Amino acid sequence: xxxxxxxxxxxxxxxxxxxxxxxxxxxxxxxxxxxxxxxxxxxxxxxxxxxxxxxxxxxxxxxxxxxxxxxxxxxxxxxxxxxxxxxxxxxxxxxxxxxxxxxxxxxxxxxxxxxxxxxxxxxxxxxxxxxxxxxxxxxxxxxxxxxxxxxx
Numbered sequence: 770x771x772x773x774x775x776x777x778x779x780x781x782x783x784x785x786x787x788x789x790x791x792x793x794x795x796x797x798x799x800x801x802x803x804x805x806x807x808x809x810x811x812x813x814x815x816x817x818x819x820x821x822x823x824x825x826x827x828x829x830x831x832x833x834x835x836x837x838x839x840x841x842x843x844x845x846x847x848x849x850x851x852x853x854x855x856x857x858x859x860x861x862x863x864x865x866x867x868x869x870x871x872x873x874x875x876x877x878x879x880x881x882x883x884x885x886x887x888x889x890x891x892x893x894x895x896x897x898x899x900x901x902x903x904x905x906x907x908x909x910x911x912x913x914x915x916x917x918x919x920x921x
Contacts, residue, residue, distance in 0.1 A: 829885060836892045840870060845883040853877045853911040859888055860905040866893035867904075 829841040840859075846852060857872040870888035878884055908919045 833892070836894065837889070838868070838870065838892050839887060839889045842886045842888070843883060844876075844878070844886050846878040846881055848878075848912075849880050850913065851877065851879050854886060854908065855911050855916065856907075856909040857886065857888055858907045859890075859903050861903045863892055863902070864894075868892050 825845045825847055827843055829843045830839075831841075832839045844854075854872065854876040856875075857870075859870040861868055861870065868890055870890040873887045873889055876884050876886055906921050910917045910919070
């Protein structure tokens with residue numbers, strides 16, 4: 770009979786320690802969300818303050834050689850954390866015919882780093898570069914191991 774109270778006490782011991790640690794943490798922390806999740810919510814608050822401008826992104830060059838179209842963009846990362854540009858798909862129109870441009874290779878950017886992003890594709894036929902227009906763009910980013918897709 771002496772072993773049963775010991776078993777019950779040992780079963781309750783981890784729960785008592787867990788409740789004590791959580792209670793102490795809540796008491797010491799002014800922000801329960803920060804105590805439970807770390808700086809993740811604060812990081813998302815900072816993420817929402819990031820603004821894009823013409824200084825961050827723009828066309829560097831457009832090259833049409835025959836039916837081949839290559840567009841180079843410059844991108845200055847406004848993010849205080851590294852990002853990976855996994856894929857870019859741009860759909861456009863040239864003289865009423867649709868075409869697609871894709872990212873040539875994945876781009877990894879360190880915080881506030883700048884880089885050139887190159888998209889390439891084939892046009893439906895030979896045209897002057899002034900008749901090319903983009904209709905839709907889909908970008909896939911990897912931020913903190915999470916893939917995010919942006920369409921516009």
